[in-house]
Amino acid sequence: MFDMAAHALSRYGLGARPGDRLDIQIDPQGWVTDQLAASADDSAAVDDRPTTKEAITKIYALKALEAEKSMGKDVLDQVREARNVLNETFLGDITARLEQGFTTTTPVNERLVRFWGNHFSISAENALISPAIGAFERDVIRSNLNGSFYDLLLAAESHPAMIVYLNNEQSTGPNSTAGSRRNRGLNENFAREIMELHTVGVNGGYDQADVTSFAKILTGWSVNFRSPDIAGFGEFEFDKSRHEPGAQWVMGKSYADTGEVQAKSVLQNLARHPATARFIATKLARHFVSDTPPESAIAKIEAVFLDTEGDLPSLYRAIAELPEVWAEAGTKFRLPEDYLIALGRAVGIPDTYKAYLHSIPAEMGQRTYAASRPNGWADSANDWLTGFGILRRADVAAAVTSVTSDIDGYGLMRDLYGDNLSRRTQNALLDAPHPRLTLALALASPELMYY
Amino acid sequence: MKLSRRHFLYLTTATASLTVLNPPAARAASATDPRFVFIFLHGGMDGLGAVPTPRDENYQALRPTLAMDENETLALDDTFALHPALTTLHRLFNSGQMTIFHGVASPYRERSHFDATRQLEQGSDTMDSVMDGWLGRVSTRLYPDDNAASIALSSSVPLSLLGGDNVVNWAPSKLPAAPTAFLSALETLYPEGSPLSQALQAGRAADDIATANENDGGAANTADTMMMNGPAFSAGSPSGLATSAGQFLRQSDGPRIAVLDISSYDTHQNQAKTLNSKLADLDDSIAALEASLGNAWQYTSVFAVSEFGRTVAENGTKGTDHGTGGVAFLAGGAVSGGTVKADWRGLASDALYENRDLVPAFDVRSVLKAILIDHMGMRNTQVNNDIFPDSSAAPKMDGLFYT
Numbered sequence: 012m013f014d015m016a017a018h019a020l021s022r023y024g025l026g027a028r029p030g031d032r033l034d035i036q037i038d039p040q041g042w043v044t045d046q047l048a049a050s051a052d053d054s055a056a057v058d059d060r061p062t063t064k065e066a067i068t069k070i071y072a073l074k075a076l077e078a079e080k081s082m083g084k085d086v087l088d089q090v091r092e093a094r095n096v097l098n099e100t101f102l103g104d105i106t107a108r109l110e111q112g113f114t115t116t117t118p119v120n121e122r123l124v125r126f127w128g129n130h131f132s133i134s135a136e137n138a139l140i141s142p143a144i145g146a147f148e149r150d151v152i153r154s155n156l157n158g159s160f161y162d163l164l165l166a167a168e169s170h171p172a173m174i175v176y177l178n179n180e181q182s183t184g185p186n187s188t189a190g191s192r193r194n195r196g197l198n199e200n201f202a203r204e205i206m207e208l209h210t211v212g213v214n215g216g217y218d219q220a221d222v223t224s225f226a227k228i229l230t231g232w233s234v235n236f237r238s239p240d241i242a243g244f245g246e247f248e249f250d251k252s253r254h255e256p257g258a259q260w261v262m263g264k265s266y267a268d269t270g271e272v273q274a275k276s277v278l279q280n281l282a283r284h285p286a287t288a289r290f291i292a293t294k295l296a297r298h299f300v301s302d303t304p305p306e307s308a309i310a311k312i313e314a315v316f317l318d319t320e321g322d323l324p325s326l327y328r329a330i331a332e333l334p335e336v337w338a339e340a341g342t343k344f345r346l347p348e349d350y351l352i353a354l355g356r357a358v359g360i361p362d363t364y365k366a367y368l369h370s371i372p373a374e375m376g377q378r379t380y381a382a383s384r385p386n387g388w389a390d391s392a393n394d395w396l397t398g399f400g401i402l403r404r405a406d407v408a409a410a411v412t413s414v415t416s417d418i419d420g421y422g423l424m425r426d427l428y429g430d431n432l433s434r435r436t437q438n439a440l441l442d443a444p445h446p447r448l449t450l451a452l453a454l455a456s457p458e459l460m461y462y
Numbered sequence: 463m464k465l466s467r468r469h470f471l472y473l474t475t476a477t478a479s480l481t482v483l484n485p486p487a488a489r490a491a492s493a494t495d496p497r498f499v500f501i502f503l504h505g506g507m508d509g510l511g512a513v514p515t516p517r518d519e520n521y522q523a524l525r526p527t528l529a530m531d532e533n534e535t536l537a538l539d540d541t542f543a544l545h546p547a548l549t550t551l552h553r554l555f556n557s558g559q560m561t562i563f564h565g566v567a568s569p570y571r572e573r574s575h576f577d578a579t580r581q582l583e584q585g586s587d588t589m590d591s592v593m594d595g596w597l598g599r600v601s602t603r604l605y606p607d608d609n610a611a612s613i614a615l616s617s618s619v620p621l622s623l624l625g626g627d628n629v630v631n632w633a634p635s636k637l638p639a640a641p642t643a644f645l646s647a648l649e650t651l652y653p654e655g656s657p658l659s660q661a662l663q664a665g666r667a668a669d670d671i672a673t674a675n676e677n678d679g680g681a682a683n684t685a686d687t688m689m690m691n692g693p694a695f696s697a698g699s700p701s702g703l704a705t706s707a708g709q710f711l712r713q714s715d716g717p718r719i720a721v722l723d724i725s726s727y728d729t730h731q732n733q734a735k736t737l738n739s740k741l742a743d744l745d746d747s748i749a750a751l752e753a754s755l756g757n758a759w760q761y762t763s764v765f766a767v768s769e770f771g772r773t774v775a776e777n778g779t780k781g782t783d784h785g786t787g788g789v790a791f792l793a794g795g796a797v798s799g800g801t802v803k804a805d806w807r808g809l810a811s812d813a814l815y816e817n818r819d820l821v822p823a824f825d826v827r828s829v830l831k832a833i834l835i836d837h838m839g840m841r842n843t844q845v846n847n848d849i850f851p852d853s854s855a856a857p858k859m860d861g862l863f864y865t
Binding site: 392407409 | 575577619624636666667777783816
């Protein structure tokens with residue numbers, strides 16, 4: 012008989028731990044919805060990581076050293092040390108994110124954190140902001156998981172790491188006080204990516220003139236980077252001297268020049284635009300249903316988005332009730348990091364592995380917090396189900412097998428999947444000539460690869 | 463001809479549909495087969511940064527901090543020059559092995575990275591109806607009897623190669639390799655013909671060719687095993703991956719098409735330093751291909767292109783924003799080069815596309831058609847019908863190869 016509990020743990024969670032399936036057997040759907048209250052969130056592994064301000068203080072220290080005129084050996088040593096500090100913070104944040112995945116008791120929330128973190132992707136390809144990405148994920152994404160889409164959007168676009176990542180901190184209105192100085196002007200990247208990637212989507216009905224106008228409105232959205240002694244250091248700052256004066260038209264609406272608030276008004280309208288509802292609903296359906304989600308699933312999420320003006324808990328409840336998600340197991344191929352997390356939840360990763368845990372998703376092709384493009388990681392098997400991808404997963408399955416104490420691979424899979432364990436996998440596990448091979452096959456089985 | 467692993471795999475495991483629809487016309491793999499390397503420069507390379515026009519009266523004015531003086535650049539002709547980081551390309555240009563296209567674009571006319579990339583990689587201007595990539599379609603049709611004809615030097619398969627029946631991907635790895643007996647047991651576990659099974663076989667085929675590279679004096683997997691050495695990313699530098707690509711392609715029965723991706727050409731801010739290092743990556747990669755291909759370089763063409771160009775004027779943060787017409791390079795021993803192809807009208811505002819971008823003077827598909835027909839030997843009708851449908855507005859460009 013199809014095991015709804017096993018299915019829920021894979022589909023809505025991050026993969027089952029031993030015992031989970033029996034624990035939630037009575038009400039799998041209730042297990043999903045009970046986690047959707049902010050008070051339930053178990054984020055123990057990331058609670059004590061550095062704050063945004065602490066991260067930016069470290070960045071400031073490096074920039075101050077790099078600005079020194081004479082680069083004697085002592086300064087070079089300090090620069091190296093300051094870079095190490097940034098890198099250690101960054102790698103520590105990755106390790107904490109993985110540990111959070113292995114250990115959290117609210118994996119449904121965790122899936123949503125990861126979904127939105129990828130939607131508002133910030134990449135360490137810009138190494139300078141790398142130590143602030145973990146803080147962004149905790150303080151922006153996790154903290155706004157259960158509000159409205161507008162709250163989440165505003166928090167994301169006004170976070171220092173996002174403003175620097177999308178190049179807005181120096182963007183200057185041509186007619187602003189600062190713009191009258193030579194070589195200062197607009198940078199349209201932030202405006203374009205907010206519309207294309209974060210809200211209405213590329214077919215959302217804007218053109219180049221809208222991008223330019225929105226870029227003008229966003230001028231002045233910057234970061235206080237002056238000195239750690241100054242109040243507000245490391246926080247969002249509206250720099251009036253860069254702000255383009257005057258009213259602007261964006262997507263058929265006029266926005267009076269209200270300073271900092273002018274951009275908030277645009278974000279507010281973008282957040283409840285029908286194209287945004289469509290775009291977000293499609294991404295959520297792709298994440299939870301299939302790479303090519305049925306229109307029925309998209310339409311249900313979209314309708315709730317429009318009815319509630321983007322109330323996120325309402326969206327989540329709609330997803331938890333989608334028959335399309337409950338219908339079928341194993342239609343979505345896990346991304347490399349999610350695969351590692353599913354392994355960690357199934358068998359536990361020994362502490363001896365902790366020192367290089369952060370590099371394992373990268374070795375499988377997915378550098379955590381470092382997507383190479385601002386649209387984040389692709390959420391479809393086409394991008395991941397490759398020769399390289401499968402071989403590296405096999406490498407990891409074999410390595411994990413070699414360091415875990417004796418685990419009965421067959422018994423483990425019965426525990427995790429119940430009757431959802433395929434006959435084919437079951438036979439292969441029972442036929443394997445020795446227990447290590449049984450466990451390695453279990454960890455590389457289709458059951459672990461898909462959710 | 464020795465029976466290589468990939469032909470063996472074909473004989474034993476090719477899917478029924480492949481065998482029935484494309485009865486193998488046994489390609490006589492030979493050292494003189496044409497090779498093609500596609501380099502995608504992601505992010506929108508600044509064409510005027512790579513190939514500036516230092517004598518143009520508007521060039522310095524439009525780029526007050528980014529413009530280079532003529533004496534900083536590498537001269538090409540009366541109008542164009544090369545960025546100083548492109549020394550290998552300059553040498554190839556001077557020896558007639560490189561052609562530059564100035565003002566090249568796909569049919570896409572908006573300024574989204576992601577749609578522009580998709581359109582170029584799918585090779586269609588009706589994106590929504592096409593799910594595979596133009597090079598994937600080429601690989602399937604050009605090498606029906608081969609199960610590893612195309613290789614992506616990447617941890618993922620780029621969209622340009624998606625849908626090909628005989629595409630593999632390979633990248634160096636620091637993970638200790640899974641035991642062979644385990645991989646063989648996995649081949650039994652995964653249902654025959656399933657995506658997992660196909661991927662596993664493709665991965666093993668690529669690894670076997672990589673082993674052949676090493677036996678052939680190459681050092682394809684230069685990454686040290688991670689476990690003992692502590693953490694480090696082994697994604698591979700662009701030129702390191704280019705060296706591996708050359709090692710794969712130079713095998714007499716190796717793959718014939720390789721795809722390389724180089725990221726981060728999206729220079730919105732403080733462009734000069736980034737562009738310098740990204741152009742050096744491109745130049746080093748082409749030098750690495752030339753060196754590692756050895757004798758096979760003379761049968762090779764390399765095409766490097768970006769999803770779009772950038773604004774002619776610099777923006778307010780010492781960078782450039784998304785534009786339209788860009789620059790592409792066609793290099794290789796098989797190329798009849800030494801010229802800059804352009805329809806040059808200067809940089810006055812009314813000579814620009816929408817008063818801001820380089821005019822899209824050439825359709826990129828015209829160059830790709832020349833590569834497929836005049837270099838790789840595909841038939842005209844096949845290219846026009848199957849590879850680039852709806853491309854009658856982009857006829858093949860003549861005279862790019864010695865034919």
